[in-house]
Amino acid sequence: MATTSVELPRARYDYGGDEFIFVELDEAMSLEANFKAMAITSVLREENIEGVIDICPSNASYLIRIDPDRVHPAELVAHLESLEQTVQPLAEDKTLHTRLVDVPVLYNDPWTHETLMRFRDRHQDPEASDLEYAARINGFGTVSQLIDALSGAPFLVTMIGFVPGLPFCYQMVPRDRQIEVPKYVRPRTDTPERAFGYGGAFAVVYPVRGAGGYQLFGLAPAPVFDLTQSLADFRDSIVFPRPGDILRYRSIDQTEFDAVRAEVEKGTFHYRIREYEFSPAHFLADPDGVNVELLEVLYR
Amino acid sequence: MATIKAAIPGVFYRRPAPTEDPYVQAGDTIVPGQTIALIEVMKNFNEVKAEQAGTVAGFLVEDGDEVSIGEDIVELKN
Amino acid sequence: MSELLVHRGGLHTTVQDIGRDGHYSLGIPPSGAMDQYSYRVANMLVGNPDGAAALEVTYVGPRIEFTDDRYVAVTGAEAAVTVNSEPVERWSTLTVRAGDVLDFAMLTAGARPYIAVSGGIGVDSYLGSRSTYTLTGLGGFQGRALKNDDRLPLGDDSVAPPTVGSTVPEKLRPTFPEVATLRTMIGLCSYRITDESMREFTEVPWKVTKDADRIGYRLRGGSLRFVDRKVPHGAGSDPANVVDLGYPIGSIQVPGGDEPIVLLNDAVTAGGYATVGTVVSVDRDTIAQTKSGDQVRFEPVDLDAALAARRDRRERLERTRESLRR
Known part of the structure; x- marks a missing residue:
């Protein structure tokens, strides 16, 4: 398979007022840009620099929140510029320590279907469902072919945010196989909790019920956000996903959906998780081969 | 003449919903605690309530107008 | 009790x-x-x-x-x-x-x-x-x-x-001017806006709308134009869209070009709208005391001015503390 490699431009450094530093690695999304963001921010976390409050890797950029009384923003920028040069995530020997996670999704479920039907007047194609529309504009003959593509290859959590626990996920396939859809013409005022949505080149799981503009493709039976921290996976944090996680949005049927829901309600559910040393260089050289290996490790 | 003032800033509405009748009309008598209008701010519709009894002489702002804190919105005759 | x-x-x-x-x-x-x-x-x-x-x-x-x-x-x-x-x-x-x-x-x-x-x-x-x-x-x-x-x-x-x-003392209390000045560091994705519109952004007064809460303040007043571009992969087709990124607290995004939103303490932390600058941390105190219907203006400043504003506030707090000891 032909893979298109992306050369990153020189990063752009800017201040977000006196308390934030914004670093744009590229204006366009790419796995290369995200690997760079993950690698630099993970070095920064280890460095534990006085005055650095929050380190937020983003899709093709990253954001640092600082206390400028303890670290001078200009000095930190100089340090970040040096990291841009020294941190080379695509070097042969570089790996990212990550988690492989199985995230079951009931695609084409009745609940998000009911929701999306209520908001057809805000959609590009009121005559079709969100899945039918997405399949058509991405060149899939049928909805089930689109679902196979979504379920087939894993996604990288490239950023967490907007609201607590919302994972932005970019599929780990070359750019020419990326699925892309516009956001709704006007955002919906309602989205079910745990809806699996898609906007631009990003998949998300909505942590809580609320407004939203992403196309609705399905519903996850398990939460990504749990304020009560009753499930084992939430013992350390109310938010499950972490930047750099590799999630497989596995297509499940109604029977499995009901079984997972029952486990979640009993408090016995836990995600299938495998710790993994991920090599961006190996992945970019052979995405399909590495994806086969990732799934093999995950379900071993 | 007494007035009812806006306690919060926002957008002033005389009706509970666009298709419904106004809460009160000029000439209506009102009692303390009665809802006479809504002010929308911070994504909430807040009821404006009469603090004293009286008769509505007229409205000093139009439906959909922006109002500021302390602005007279209704004139009362006792 | x-x-x-x-x-x-x-x-x-x-x-x-x-x-x-x-x-x-x-x-x-x-x-x-x-x-x-x-x-x-x-x-x-x-x-x-x-x-x-x-x-x-x-x-x-x-x-x-x-x-x-x-x-x-x-x-x-x-x-x-x-x-x-x-x-x-x-x-x-x-x-x-x-x-x-x-x-x-x-x-x-x-x-x-x-x-x-x-x-x-x-x-x-x-x-x-x-x-x-x-x-x-x-x-x-x-x-x-x-x-x-x-x-x-x-x-x-x-x-x-x-x-x-x-x-x-009175002089150590905040004032509430007719038009509140918000010192702002222009930047982030301001390249998405034409130079002329960025001048307009800092010149016109903006009015605080009814949608102004702890998450952010929506403003109205001007209308900003976006620079034409080839859409970068993953950004989304709307001119205001960028590849989703982190939002600083105090950052100003401009969906549609005519409704800037200043994010505040309960900010959404990330999203896909172009941000054009950030209100300096000290002036979040100022915007917090503006209400729907009030007006604000963005005054461009650099990092040194933003850091000086922090020192000023710290000194004011110290002077206040001193004045209370007497």
């Missing part, structure tokens, strides 16, 4: 402190008092340590009954304040006893009064802060704004007693 009995919650009264740091990368904003200056001075007036939890009031004040002897202070926005229906000084150390009732009249200037009580509001700390984040209902008092008949716990009142009647 050491509680506050909430007779009336007010429009949107929440427990806030200096904020919850360190969770921005998970999408959890810091929350905390929006006008940090007024909040910190309120704590000084009642002898609390910096960072004690206080009440932030929005537009309509609460009515609160005390159940033991406490020091109390009200700072921030201007409104007549009473204890047992008798007018009391604002920006001043007051004493109250069991059964006393603090109440507010209509606001006359500003948007957010602060109420500090000696011992602080004694709700449990959550992820290192007592601040309320209402969007997901975490922190503060049950994760929400106060309602009528709530009973708020108070902290242990073993503070160094302040001097009753100590009052903050």
Whole structure:
């Protein structure tokens, strides 16, 4: 398979007022840009620099929140510029320590279907469902072919945010196989909790019920956000996903959906998780081969 | 003449919903605690309530107008 | 009993402190008092340590009954304040006893009064802060704004007693000008906006709309034009879209070009709209005291000016502390 490699431009450094530093690695999304963001921010976390409050890797950029009384923003920028040069995530020997996670999704479920039907007047194609529309504009003959593509290859959590626990996920396939859809013409005022949505080149799981503009493709039976921290996976944090996680949005049927829901309600559910040393260089050289290996490790 | 003032800033509405009748009309008598209008701010519709009894002489702002804190919105005759 | 009995919650009264740091990368904003200056001075007036939890009031004040002897202070926005229906000084150390009732009249200037009580509001700390984040209902008092008949716990009142009647001099209190100036560092994705429109952005007054809360303030006034471009992969086709990125607190995004949103303490932490600059941290105090219908203006400044503004505020806080010792 032909893979298109992306050369990153020189990063752009800017201040977000006196308390934030914004670093744009590229204006366009790419796995290369995200690997760079993950690698630099993970070095920064280890460095534990006085005055650095929050380190937020983003899709093709990253954001640092600082206390400028303890670290001078200009000095930190100089340090970040040096990291841009020294941190080379695509070097042969570089790996990212990550988690492989199985995230079951009931695609084409009745609940998000009911929701999306209520908001057809805000959609590009009121005559079709969100899945039918997405399949058509991405060149899939049928909805089930689109679902196979979504379920087939894993996604990288490239950023967490907007609201607590919302994972932005970019599929780990070359750019020419990326699925892309516009956001709704006007955002919906309602989205079910745990809806699996898609906007631009990003998949998300909505942590809580609320407004939203992403196309609705399905519903996850398990939460990504749990304020009560009753499930084992939430013992350390109310938010499950972490930047750099590799999630497989596995297509499940109604029977499995009901079984997972029952486990979640009993408090016995836990995600299938495998710790993994991920090599961006190996992945970019052979995405399909590495994806086969990732799934093999995950379900071993 | 007494007035009812806006306690919060926002957008002033005389009706509970666009298709419904106004809460009160000029000439209506009102009692303390009665809802006479809504002010929308911070994504909430807040009821404006009469603090004293009286008769509505007229409205000093139009439906959909922006109002500021302390602005007279209704004139009362006792 | 050491509680506050909430007779009336007010429009949107929440427990806030200096904020919850360190969770921005998970999408959890810091929350905390929006006008940090007024909040910190309120704590000084009642002898609390910096960072004690206080009440932030929005537009309509609460009515609160005390159940033991406490020091109390009200700072921030201007409104007549009473204890047992008798007018009391604002920006001043007051004493109250069991059964006393603090109440507010209509606001006359500003948007957010602060109420500090000696011992602080004694709700449990959550992820290192007592601040309320209402969007997901975490922190503060049950994760929400106060309602009528709530009973708020108070902290242990073993503070160094302040001097009753100590009052903050006028010149050390915030002012509420007709058009509030927000010092702003232009940048981030301002390359998406034409130069002419960026000039307009800093020249026109912007009006605070009804959609102005702790998450952010939506403004109206100008209309900004976007630079034509080839859409970068993953950005989305709308001219205001960028590949989703982190939003600084205080950052200004411009969906549609005609409705800038300034993100504040309960900010959404990330998203896909072009940001054009960031209000300097100190001037979040200023915007916090503007209300729907008020006007603001963005004044471009550089990093040195932003850092100088921080030093100025710190010195003002120190001068205030000194003035209260005398």
